[in-house]
Each structure stands twice: as structure tokens, then as C-alpha cells.
Amino acid sequence: MKRVSNINGLAIILISSVFLLSCSDMLDEVPKNFVSRSNYYQNEADAQGALNGAYSSIGPDFYGITNYLMTELQGDYLNGRGSQAPISIVDQVLNQQNIQRAASNWGTLYSAINKANAVLDNVPQIVNISDDAKQRIVAEAHFLRAIAYFELVRGWGDVPIKTTESTDLSELSAAREPEAVVYQLIIDDAKAAEAALGEVGNETGKASVWAAKMLLADVYLTIEEWDLAAQKADEVITGGPYSLVTVSEPDDFYKIFASETSTEDIMSVHHSEISGSTIPTYIHMGGNYPYNYSSSGFFAWLPDTTSFIGASWDDNDLRKPFNLYREFQNASGQWVPLPSTTPVLFKKFITNEAGQSVYSVPVYRFTEAFLIYAEASARATTTPSALALERLNMIKRRAYGLPLQAPSAVDYPTGMSGDEFVEAVLQERAYEFLLERRRWWDLKRTGKVKEAFAAVGKTFIDQRMLWPIPESEINNNPAITQQDQNPGY
Numbered sequence: 001m002k003r004v005s006n007i008n009g010l011a012i013i014l015i016s017s018v019f020l021l022s023c024s025d026m027l028d029e030v031p032k033n034f035v036s037r038s039n040y041y042q043n044e045a046d047a048q049g050a051l052n053g054a055y056s057s058i059g060p061d062f063y064g065i066t067n068y069l070m071t072e073l074q075g076d077y078l079n080g081r082g083s084q085a086p087i088s089i090v091d092q093v094l095n096q097q098n099i100q101r102a103a104s105n106w107g108t109l110y111s112a113i114n115k116a117n118a119v120l121d122n123v124p125q126i127v128n129i130s131d132d133a134k135q136r137i138v139a140e141a142h143f144l145r146a147i148a149y150f151e152l153v154r155g156w157g158d159v160p161i162k163t164t165e166s167t168d169l170s171e172l173s174a175a176r177e178p179e180a181v182v183y184q185l186i187i188d189d190a191k192a193a194e195a196a197l198g199e200v201g202n203e204t205g206k207a208s209v210w211a212a213k214m215l216l217a218d219v220y221l222t223i224e225e226w227d228l229a230a231q232k233a234d235e236v237i238t239g240g241p242y243s244l245v246t247v248s249e250p251d252d253f254y255k256i257f258a259s260e261t262s263t264e265d266i267m268s269v270h271h272s273e274i275s276g277s278t279i280p281t282y283i284h285m286g287g288n289y290p291y292n293y294s295s296s297g298f299f300a301w302l303p304d305t306t307s308f309i310g311a312s313w314d315d316n317d318l319r320k321p322f323n324l325y326r327e328f329q330n331a332s333g334q335w336v337p338l339p340s341t342t343p344v345l346f347k348k349f350i351t352n353e354a355g356q357s358v359y360s361v362p363v364y365r366f367t368e369a370f371l372i373y374a375e376a377s378a379r380a381t382t383t384p385s386a387l388a389l390e391r392l393n394m395i396k397r398r399a400y401g402l403p404l405q406a407p408s409a410v411d412y413p414t415g416m417s418g419d420e421f422v423e424a425v426l427q428e429r430a431y432e433f434l435l436e437r438r439r440w441w442d443l444k445r446t447g448k449v450k451e452a453f454a455a456v457g458k459t460f461i462d463q464r465m466l467w468p469i470p471e472s473e474i475n476n477n478p479a480i481t482q483q484d485q486n487p488g489y
Contacts, residue, residue: 043128050119051137054144055205057112059269061361062437063151065278067105068361069301070098070467071155074440076452077307077430078346081300084282091459093488094468103470106156109148116145117165139196143207146189147215147363153182154222154441157466157486160477161185175479183223190216199241204265204360210240211267214364217372222445229376233369237391242266242366244394248401250322256367257359264367268360277361283346283435301435303344306456308430317399323348323434348435362436370395371432375425384421389414392421395428463488 040046061068073080073087080088086095094102119141123134152159159182160174194212213232220229236242243263245255256264271277282300303309303324313320325347327335338345374392378384384392393411394404402408412424429442443449444465453460468489474480 041122041126043126044130044133047119047123047126047129047134047137050115050123051140054112054115054119054141057108057115057148058144058363060271060275061277061279062269062363063105063108063112063148065282066101067108067151068279068437069282070101070105071437071440072301072435074464076443076456076458077304077309077434077439079302079304081302084300090453090464091461093461093463099468099489102155102467103472105467106152106470106473109152110162112148113145113162114166116141116148117162120145120163121165135196136198139193139212140207142189143193143197143212143215146186146193149182149186149189150215150219153179153186154444155467156469158182160480172476173478176484183219186219187216190219202261204267205270207267210236210242211364213240214266214369217369217376218364221372221376222441224379226376226380230373230380233373233376236266236366236369237373240266240366240369242369244366244370244398244404246404247318247398250318250320252401253319253322254359256365257362262360262365264365265360265362266365266369267363268365269363270360277359279361279435283348299342299345301346302342303346304456305344308427309434313431317431318401319399319431319434321347346435367395367432371425371429375422378418378421378425382418384416384418386414388421389416392425392428395432399428399431461488 041050057063069080069084070087072078073084074090078088079085083097086092087098120138123129123137123141126134149159149161158176158178161177161182162174163185164171166172190212193207194209194216197207197209197212199210200206200208213236217229217232217236220226220232245252245262245264247253247255256262257268258265269277305311309320309324315321323346324344325338326344327337329335337343370391374384374388377388389412393408396410396412397404397406397408400408400410402410412421416424426442426446426448430439433439443452449465450460463486466486469480469485474482474485
């Protein structure tokens with residue numbers, strides 16, 4: 001028995017699955033009194049409480065800062081510093097500290113899956129609950145399980161599948177399953193969510209039918225089901241209650257990440273003054289000046305200006321000054337350059353001393369539907385359609401502060417080949433989703449990892465394509481041995 005939680009003043013035993021990497025942060029005491037599972041799941045409030053517990057795994061940020069930074073620092077446009085520097089040294093396998101970070105992510109994701117499984121196992125049997133509430137809660141749990149497995153399969157490849165709650169040590173054995181099997185489970189779960197979910201209004205911390213469609217579009221894009229990816233993205237564009245935020249200056253992009261309302265927010269992890277994001281700790285250290293610059297702070301995610309975010313990025317693209325800055329305002333109100341040791345820093349989300357802590361971290365936003373549609377439809381037909389080109393150009397026009405639906409001088413031209421068009425889409429995705437956990441997955445799914453890192457003078461070794469299976473998993477899961485470990489570890 002691994003963990004004790006208190007719900008409504010009563011101790012409830014939560015038995016962790018084998019996938020939790022360690023018990024270092026667990027309580028060892030065995031409670032004398034507890035509410036059993038059969039006694040807990042009695043009504044709608046109990047069902048909602050269990051679902052809330054499943055949602056809690058997603059935040060803060062996105063499955064926690066460790067998961068966020070491991071994915072971000074696999075990108076080609078930034079470098080880690082301090083203990084995170086080895087993540088950016090891509091011609092070597094991860095060092096021990098970052099192997100532990102990967103293991104922590106594995107544990108977080110399987111804990112999230114176990115919580116979703118608890119809902120799926122127990123809520124359908126509740127009698128004292130309306131059919132609508134039961135259907136919604138089960139659908140949300142399907143979504144939460146799907147998105148956790150999507151993280152796992154992309155990060156580790158073949159992974160164990162658990163579709164029931166682990167409540168006993170005898171249930172710990174689970175072999176690695178082929179990626180195709182994992183993806184089928186993800187699709188089945190996402191479809192179940194899509195079929196039963198509805199609107200959520202401004203409560204975009206919850207899964208909606210549109211979030212389920214976006215997840216399906218994302219999965220289909222990843223597994224190269226181009227027609228299906230384009231179809232789901234189009235359903236969001238044409239049927240969803242969303243609109244692109246218009247901008248005329250760089251700071252207008254902040255409207256996309258507002259905590260309370262944004263016309264682009266399909267699903268996000270919300271933060272507040274009380275419960276804030278931890279991302280600013282890694283891109284800034286809070287000072288008393290705009291952009292949170294403090295010379296005594298630390299900056300663990302540093303822009304690499306030899307990459308696409310350097311000189312090749314058009315200064316007229318408003319996303320550039322929104323994402324990056326080179327000077328700050330000192331205590332006297334003077335604007336001075338950043339020091340030579342960190343001449344450029346990430347600015348995204350930073351508007352005041354609180355920084356991103358009060359902004360939302362996107363899970364899915366409306367912009368991505370346009371770019372998924374453009375890429376997937378062009379790949380499906382081998383040449384871009386007029387609609388695919390228009391939707392790509394709408395995103396680029398917005399980046400320059402231009403009217404969204406009027407042809408402009410910055411438009412991508414007609415007559416592009418399929419390959420040229422896809423490259424253009426990937427470039428727009430790169431600019432649009434800086435610090436939003438997209439770049440690594442885009443490079444990996446398109447087979448462009450080594451090419452992209454070579455462009456910044458790095459050699460990417462094959463062993464870094466997958467993260468290592470935690471040693472605790474190998475030691476405790478009877479169905480997995482050292483021979484199942486990913487290459488290099």
C-alpha cells in the first residue's frame with residue numbers, strides 16, 4: 001500500500017500501480033480507518049470527485065514541469081542550462097539526473113492513467129447519479145486516459161497498457177505493447193469522448209467535444225492518417241465556437257493565453273495568482289522589472305539564435321518580439337541590453353512580475369486546427385488545395401498584424417509543390433508554438449530530427465529518439481526485463 005489521501009476528513013487508501021517510479025514521496029503508515037472503494041462510489045458527488053482527481057494529474061503546466069521541460073529541451077531552437085544542459089547534448093544519452101526526470105514523467109503519466117481507470121471502472125456502477133452526468137464523467141475519463149497514453153507512446157514507443165485500475169500487487173504485471181496497439185486504444189478512447197462530450201464554455205480546463213476532436217486530429221496526423229486528420233481539424237474550424245484572435249502589435253498575442261477567456265482556447269491548463277505556473281522559473285527569475293529580468297536569476301531555457309528563431313526569422317513577424325527580447329527596463333526606467341552571457345531570452349507570456357503564472361498553458365488552441373488541416377489535407381492529396389493554402393495564409397497574415405481573410409504580400413504563393421507546402425506549414429508551426437511542446441513531436445513524426453539538429457551544428461544520435469524505461473519498472477514489473485529497455489540505456 002503506497003499512498004494515503006484524505007477526502008472529506010476520511011483516510012482513503014490509494015494503491016499505486018507499478019508504474020509509479022518510487023515511494024520516496026509516499027507515506028509508509030497503514031491507516032487504521034479507511035473508506036473502501038465500494039463505499040466511496042455512491043453518488044454523483046463521489047464520481048465527480050474521482051474525476052477531479054484524474055484531472056489533477058494534468059497540471060500544473062502539462063503533467064508537471066518535468067514533463068514539460070523534457071519535451072521542450074528536445075527541440076532544436078533552445079538549450080538547457082545547469083542540470084538541464086545534458087538534455088540538449090543530443091549526441092549523448094541522458095545522464096542519470098535526466099534519466100530520473102524521464103522516470104518521473106513515466107510515473108506521472110501512469111498515475112494519471114490509473115486515476116482515469118478508477119473512474120472508468122467504478123462510475124458506471126453508480127446508481128444514484130443521472131445518466132447525463134454519468135455519461136459525461138465517463139467520457140472525460142476516456143479523454144484523460146487517451147491523452148496520457150499519447151504522451152507515453154510518443155515518448156517511449158511500445159509501452160504497457162493498463163485499462164483497469166491497479167488496486168493490488170497481483171495486478172502489476174503488464175508487458176510492453178506495440179505502438180500500433182497503443183494508438184488504437186488512444187483512438188478508441190478519444191472517439192468515446194467525442195461521442196459523449198459537449199460544450200464547456202469558458203471552463204476550458206475541462207475536456208469538450210472539440211478537445212476530443214483536436215486530440216483525434218493530432219493523433220491521426222502523427223500516425224499519418226491524413227484524411228482523418230484533415231476531417232477532424234475541419235470539424236473544429238467549421239463547427240466549433242472559436243475564432244482566431246486578431247493582432248496589431250506583439251502584445252496582442254497575450255489575448256490567446258488569457259486565463260479567463262480566449263476565443264482560441266479549446267483546452268488549457270489554467271493558472272492563477274494562487275495556483276501559478278512553474279514555467280517562469282525556467283525561462284526567467286522574477287525581478288522588479290518588465291519581463292521578470294533579474295541579473296541574479298537563473299535562465300534554464302536559453303534561445304538558440306543559430307536556429308530558425310535567429311536572423312532568418314523576419315523581424316516584421318510580430319511573433320518574434322512577442323517570443324523574444326534583447327533588452328529590459330532597469331530600476332531607473334532605462335532600457336538596457338541584456339548581458340552578453342544571455343543576449344536573448346524568451347518573453348512569451350511575460351507581461352508583469354507574475355509572468356506566465358497567471359496565464360494558461362495550452363493543451364489545444366484553435367490556431368492548431370488550421371495548421372493541422374493545411375498539412376494533412378496537402379499530404380492526403382499530394383498537392384495543396386486552395387482551402388489548405390488559405391488556412392495557412394490566415395495564420396501567417398495574423399502573425400504580421402494583417403486582415404485574416406484578405407490576400408497580402410506575405411502570403412505563401414500558389415503553385416507550391418506538396419513538399420514545399422508541408423515545409424511551409426512546419427515552419428509556421430515552429431514559429432507559432434514556441435514553448436508550447438510542439439517542436440520535438442513535429443520533428444520526430446516528420447523524420448526531420450537529424451536534419452534540424454544538423455542545421456544548428458549538432459549530431460543527434462538514434463538512442464535519443466526514445467526515453468528510457470525506468471529501472472523501477474524493470475525491477476518491479478514481472479512482464480518487463482532489461483531486454484525490453486530502449487536502446488542506449
